[in-house]
Amino acid sequence: MEPPVLSARGVVKRYGALTAVAGLDVCVERGECYGLLGPNGAGKSTLFRLLTGLARLDGGELEVFGLSVREHATEIKARLGVVGQEDSLDPDLDVWENLRTYGRYFGLRGEAFRARCEELLSFLELDGKRRAPIMALSGGMKRRLAIVRALVNEPEFLLLDEPTTGLDPQIRHAIWNAVRQLKARGLTILLTTHYMEEAAQLADRVGVIDHGRLIVEGRPADVVAAHLPPYVLEFSIARQDPGGWAPLREEALLYEEHGDRAFLFHEDEALLRVWGGRVSEATLRRTSLEDVFLKLTGRSLRD
Amino acid sequence: MTELRRPPPRTARLLAVVRRHWVVYSSTFLANALPAFLEPVLFLTAVGLGLGSYVREGVGDLPLGAFMGPGALAMTAMFTAAFETSYGTFVRLVYQKTYDGMLATPLTPADVFLGELCWCGLKGLLFTSVVLAVFSAFALANGWTAVLRPTALLVPLVGFACSFLFGALGLHVSAVTRNMANFNFFITGALTPMSLFSGMVFPVSDLPPGLRELAYALPLFHVTELNRLLLYGPGACVDFVWVCPLYLALAAPLLAASGLRAITRRIVR
């Protein structure tokens, strides 16, 4: 049987007194897109650094393609595509030289390789930018170029650490589109994001990690269904008559509060609609991954 | 099932790193090479001719300008490498995150930094060749070509070793530096004084005992003395000049190994 593309068993990583990854178990199967969610400092990027040999494993087993990162980092990285959280494009080189130079690190050159670079640049709509210096690129172009660069070696497994953070909606959709196409071609993807909608759109399965540990995992819809009733009525507490909505708290299947926002969860959509008439400016919607995330990872701010 | 992608062999990975530096370097060739080349030319002109006309007797059998050639050649190779792996490496490491990108490929930290040292060596070889050509023209113009030996053609190889060694030293400094201003301690505080006490402007044997032995321990002394051997033959050198190639052959790989370890420890945590 083929080993999973990524297998983490009890992975531990410490930085002095801080345990950044505290016994993480994650498995990603071939062809799957796995969304890793978690608050700031949860340990997502640390897992990526462990996978690329930029951090040393303190405990547990971490394997990619069935090979341990302890002994086979170079072999693994030859088959990996990596888009880091921070842009690590080479600013001393222009767009085209970034790709050519990166290719050489994989031992790639020649006509077929050039053609592949051209194709990838047009895939992410960067054709016109071949000779542009990195400094002259916008944030969205840099991120797309980082994705292009991660694909030059035709990886089997693509790591995307917050690929759309800080980008405008158009670029975000363009990147989602690209990820969907890559997935359709059979690429295995591990993605981290703070946008729950992104995870719900792209990931076959999501895992939420907190304090370096996996706390839930499953298909996005299943995760939502397992933790929350299907409907939620959301409104601002400050805009309500004091006391007017208080009884609803008791009647809801679940009540949550995040800052000024109140959330009343229930399986009965009609009932929530009636309640909506009793509070002002309420929104009735289906429960989302974001609601689950807030519930599971708590209200306090991280970092 | 398609063929799995394999990492390229070690030498190909090193060459890819050297090539990266070469591409960056050659794209700004003039700005990079001109000052590095002008500096020793101006230095030789000003000190050799200007000062030389006061110090008429020269050093030993050599006019002052000729005496200073080996040291000037050593200094060129030393500074080009020391700048590359101090300021250059630090900027790539901290500000540009260049190494994060490189290390996401089959390259290992050892590939990246050994490649960087090889690049330093190559740069030292190139710079030394150019300065050697200028120096020879200088010798021709001043009528002392007769003292030069054909072994002078090997001096660029010493330039390679010298740059490799000082590049490795720079990696140690980059591995512990938190703030770029601290490189002043390395360049101005350590290397510049070293270049004055390594037999460039006056023979190290003229130093008072104690200081003299200290100078004998400095790597730049050995580079300078080896250059002098190749340019003018053993008669112009200290009598233990045969130690110099041994010193460099031992010190360069040892410093490289510990430099790689130090910088890797900073990056892989």
Ligand SMILES: Nc1ncnc2c1ncn2[C@@H]1O[C@H](COP(=O)(O)OP(=O)(O)OP(=O)(O)O)[C@@H](O)[C@H]1O
């Ligand atoms: N090199 C390091 N030295 C010390 N602590 C570190 C180092 N790298 C990460 N950490 C700490 O490890 C923890 C996990 O960090 P990590 O970057 O993995 O979080 P993350 O889940 O990626 O967060 P974000 O969503 O903000 O990117 C944080 O508390 C961070 O401060």
Ligand SMILES: [Mg+2]
């Ligand atoms: Mg992160």
